[in-house]
Amino acid sequence: MTQPESFPGLHAWFDTPLGRYVTAWETARFDALVADIFGYNALQLGAPEFDFLRANRMPFRFTAGSGRVQVETDYTALPFAAASIDLVVLPHVLEFASNPHQVLREVERVLVPEGQVVIAGFNPLSLFGLRRRLAGEATGYPWHGQYLSLRRLKDWLALLGFETGLHASGCFAPAVDQEQWLHRLTWLDCAGERWWPIGGGVYIIQAIKRVHGMRLIMPKWDRRAAGRALAPLIQKAGGPTKGCSQKSTDERNSGRD
Known part of the structure; x- marks a missing residue:
C-alpha cells in the first residue's frame, strides 16, 4: 500500500477563526444529513479531528485516512471489500487529493447498492474562491487546493452512477482571518441563503449509488x-x-x- 496522503496544513487551518466558522456550519449540516441514513457500516474519510458521523446510528462507525484514524489508508486504494459500506462522508478530501477521480471511484466501489456518500467541499464560485484566486497557489491551506464547483462534482457523480440528492452552501462571509470581523459579518449568512444560495464559501452534497438490475420476464404458457x-x-x-x-x-x- 502506498503512503497515505496527509493534509496537516488543512488540519491546522481548521483551528483558526475562519476554520472554526466553516466547521461549525458543516457539522450542523452533516448532523442533519446522516441522522436518517441507516445500515451497518459508516465510514468517514479524512478530517479525523471531527466526528461528522456522531449523529448517525449505525452500529459500526469509523474513520480512515491518515493521522489519528482507526484505519490508515490511501484514499485511492481503500482496503475494504466491494459493496461493504453503507455510508461514506468525505469532508474536504477531493480538493487536495492528487487523484480525486480515483478517490470517487473507490468510494463508489466500496458502497453497497443504494449506499450514500456525503461530500463537503470549498466552492470556487464564492468569496472563498475569490480569495483563492488572489492568494495564488504558493500560499498554504486551504487556498492552494483544486476547488470543484458543485456542477462539476455532480457530473462526476453522475458518470459513476450516483443520483445526487440534497445539497446546500453556506459561510457567505468574506474569507477574513480576524474573528471580530467574522462576528460582524455573520448577517451575510442570512442574506446569502436568501439572495445567493449557491454562493456560499463551502457546500455539502448527498448522493445515492444506483445499481440498475435486469429481470428476465418469460411468457406464461398454458396447455391450450x-x-x-x-x-x-x-x-x-x-x-x-x-x-x-x-x-x-x-x-x-x-x-x-
Missing part, C-alpha cells in the same frame, strides 16, 4: 395455448390424419344427399 401453437407444425410435418380426411369425405357426401 401451447397446443394451438404447435398444432399447425404437427400437421405440416405429418400431413392430415386419417380421421380428419374421413370426416371431410363424409361431410361432402352428406351435402350431396
Whole structure:
C-alpha cells in the first residue's frame, strides 16, 4: 500500500477563526444529513479531528485516512471489500487529493447498492474562491487546493452512477482571518441563503449509488395455448390424419344427399 496522503496544513487551518466558522456550519449540516441514513457500516474519510458521523446510528462507525484514524489508508486504494459500506462522508478530501477521480471511484466501489456518500467541499464560485484566486497557489491551506464547483462534482457523480440528492452552501462571509470581523459579518449568512444560495464559501452534497438490475420476464404458457401453437407444425410435418380426411369425405357426401 502506498503512503497515505496527509493534509496537516488543512488540519491546522481548521483551528483558526475562519476554520472554526466553516466547521461549525458543516457539522450542523452533516448532523442533519446522516441522522436518517441507516445500515451497518459508516465510514468517514479524512478530517479525523471531527466526528461528522456522531449523529448517525449505525452500529459500526469509523474513520480512515491518515493521522489519528482507526484505519490508515490511501484514499485511492481503500482496503475494504466491494459493496461493504453503507455510508461514506468525505469532508474536504477531493480538493487536495492528487487523484480525486480515483478517490470517487473507490468510494463508489466500496458502497453497497443504494449506499450514500456525503461530500463537503470549498466552492470556487464564492468569496472563498475569490480569495483563492488572489492568494495564488504558493500560499498554504486551504487556498492552494483544486476547488470543484458543485456542477462539476455532480457530473462526476453522475458518470459513476450516483443520483445526487440534497445539497446546500453556506459561510457567505468574506474569507477574513480576524474573528471580530467574522462576528460582524455573520448577517451575510442570512442574506446569502436568501439572495445567493449557491454562493456560499463551502457546500455539502448527498448522493445515492444506483445499481440498475435486469429481470428476465418469460411468457406464461398454458396447455391450450401451447397446443394451438404447435398444432399447425404437427400437421405440416405429418400431413392430415386419417380421421380428419374421413370426416371431410363424409361431410361432402352428406351435402350431396
